[in-house]
Amino acid sequence: MRWKEEIKLAVQSSESTCAAEILAVIQAVESGQTWAVQMLDASSGFVRGNILDLGTYDECIEVNGQSDNVSIRGKLCMVSFMSIFRTLTPAISRVNDHIFSSVCFPSSCNETQVEQIMNAALGNIPVLSDLGFSATEALCAREEVEGFSVGTLSTIMFVVAVGVFLIFCTVCDFVRRRRPAEASSVMIKFSKFSFYTNILEMFVTKELPAIEGMRVLSMCWIVVHHQSFMFLLIPTVNRADVDKWYNSWTSLYIEAASFAVDTFFLLSGFLMAYSFFLARKSGKPINWRRFYLHRYLRLTPSLAFVMLISSFLARWNGNGLIGGSFVARSVENCHENWWVNLLYLQNFVNKERMCLIHSWYLAAEMQLFWISSIIMYSLHRWPKYGLRLLGCFLVISVAIPPVVLATSGYSNRLSALRVEQGKIVSENLFDFYMPTYNRGFPYFLGVLLGYDVANTKRQLTKVNAAISWIIACVLMLLCIGSTHYIYNTDIGYNLALETVYALTSRPFWSIAVAWIVYACTQGYGGPVTGFLSSPFFQPLSRISYSIYLIHVGIQVMRLTHEITLDFVANSTIIEAYLTNMVMSIGVGFFVYLCFEAPAAVLENIFTNRVLGSNQAIPTEGFDKKTRISNEAAKDK
Incomplete structure (x- = not known):
């Protein structure tokens, strides 16, 4: 290659130590020695994962000029190039086989034209031609949003109308409280939608001990998990270090x-079964239409609202080069699905074109709810045969995941997520992690636990x-520790290890959590119960x-505003998580007061009027109306 020969000629004219060492470095680079490539790479940081140049997004899109009576507007495009170092050392191939650079093009150019133009330009640069440098793909930022669509205007008007209605209801509530003797039945009904009333309702404690604490801590863990995935999607200056971090023990709280x-x-199955059998013991009849309708109406209004926002308002969130394509694909998915x-x-x-990708959980839980209603009816009518049926479901739900994994070659590992053209790509996620048949064991175990707690009283010795x-505790530590080895890419894929993990990890974790629920609700929790039952x-x-519904949207909002590279470390993940958690709590509070709580009031009014009020209904893991006795949890 000419550039190497020119450097050799330049240094051979000198007899200094520097010249000798430069020649030694060139020879080491030619032989592919890692230290030499690292030295050559230090100015760019390719080997460490600095493989993406985002350019200056704002400077490009602000371009607006004319030449020869032709109007020109700028559009930033990211071009993928075949890596020049991949033949020199395996270090760069562990990060990516390509490097990416951003170029500002006229807005009329499409991605195919950008790729062709870049290859034509590179062909005229001898040094790059010698290195085999070529453009393989282009991704352009979406254009700035202009104007309001009918859907956008309708969504804004709907949100404003809901806000005005709730403010009116809040005023009615204050008037009713100050002059209760003058309050009409209509005013009392409006008061149920009041911000003030629903805020007070948030602080009413009538649940089984520890359930609320377990729910909140699990939610926080899920949010930080999703936050870590965002760092796999955003451009970083040290992607190789991110991969190393995922293989270290310091990332264990993310992996598990x-x-x-x-x-x-498990909590969802437990609460539903417990309330069902408690109602049956009290003699309340089960209205099966209300049983299913309650569940559907409790979850759907808030989900529909978040989908509405994602479909028509998310595109105004940002137009960054990385996040813009991701948001555009998400909006398209919501419009279609x-x-x-x-x-x-x-x-x-x-x-793979799911609207709100994290809503897969709601689908799986709803499907398990449909199945479990058959089991609970059998347990009520024919307890002996119902327990056998539930046992069959438990055994089958343990066996299915390892069989599916072993026959299809999937992995339990989720850290291989990537985005291509704004689309999340991961076979493990869509085909193994999300399907309901792979997630049934904790739910069915929760049903068994709810049945046992509602019908059996036992005394345990200390x-x-x-x-x-x-x-x-041993089961939990075993699950968490084994997860590290599954996620460690340095160990490599081991089908036998993956199969054993799929067979044991979720059942072991579920059994451990089931004991915590049982112990805390039956008086064997001690300080754990006190902590998890904190006001x-x-x-x-x-x-x-x-919070669950909106936290991913807030994380994506940060992604859409990424116009520079991030440096990822434990501290940056925790900082981003805390920011996201605070914002999610704030927005979640708004969604709860404006949609979830009013929808629950409407659901109660509708079902009481149409289906009758003296009926037993199920509860679920997210239900704010879980009203069940604490008497079983008195200290023994």
Whole structure:
């Protein structure tokens, strides 16, 4: 290559130590020695993962001029080039086989034209031609949003109308409280939608002990888990260090966070079964229409609102080069597949084009709810056969994940997420992690636990309780520790290890959580019960469903405003997480007061009037109206 020869000629004319060392470095580079490539790379940082140049987004899009009576506006495009170092050392190939650079083009150019123009330009640069440097793909930022669509205007008007109505209801509430004798029945009904009334409702404690704390802590764990995935999607200056960090023990709190989802599944199954059998013991009849309708109406209004915002307002959030394409694809997915979410089938139907990708959990839980109602009816009518049926579901739900993994070659690892043209790509996520048949065990175990707590009273000795706590802690530590080895890319893919992990990890975690729920609700929790039952968790528990729905949108909002490279470390992840959590709580509080709580009031009015009020209804993991007795949890 000419550039190497020219450097050699330049240094050979000198007899200094520098000249000798430069020649030694060139020879080491030619032989592919890592230290030499690292030295050559230090100015760019390619080997460390600085493989993406975002350019200056604002400077490009502000271009607006004329030449020869032709109007020119700027559009920033990111061009993918075949890496020049991949043949020199495997270090760069562990990060990416390509490097990316941003170039400002006229807005009329499409991505194919950008790629062709770049290859034509590179062909005239001898040094780059010698290195085999060529453009392989282009991605352009979407154009600035102009004007309001009918859908956008309708969404804004709807939100404003809801706000005005709730303010009116709040005024009615204050008038009713100051002059209760003059309050009409209509004013009393309007008062139920009041901001003030629903804020007070957030601090009413009537749940089983510890449930609220477990729900809030699991929610926080899920949020930090999703935050870590965002750092896999955003451009970073040290991507290689990110990969190393994921292989270290310091990332363990991220790797094991998916177990929080299993905690939610177990809590949902437990609360539904417990309230069902408690109602049956009290003699209340079950209205099956209300049973299903209550569940659907409790979850759907808030979900529909967030989908509405994602469909028509998210595009105004930002137009960054990376996040803009991601948001554009998300908006398109919601326009096409909103109806799938309303049927709660999004983890099976058009799953790779899902509107609100994190809503897969709601679909899986709803499907398990439908199945579990059959089991609970059998447990009530024919307890002996119902337990056998539930046992079959538990065994099958343990066996399916390892069989699916072993036969299809999937992995339990989720850290291989990537975005291509704004689309999330991961077979493990869509085909193994999300399907309901792979997530059933914790939910069915929760149903069994709810049935047992509602129907069986037993006394445990302190020794038995202590042994159970030790077993639960060991199982949790085993699950968390084994997750590190599954996520460690340095170990490599091991089908036998992956299969054993799929067979044992979620069942072990679910059994441990089931004991914590049982111990805390039956008086064997000690200080754990005191901590998880803290009043601090009460209001956060009430808005946990709203937080779950909106937190990913807030994380994506940060992604859309990425115009420079980030440096990722534990501190930056925690900082981003805390910021996201505070914002999610604030926005979740708004969604709860404006949509979730009013929808619950409407649901109660509708079902009481149409289906009758003296009926037993189920509860669920996110339900704010879980009203069940604490008497079973008195200290023994």
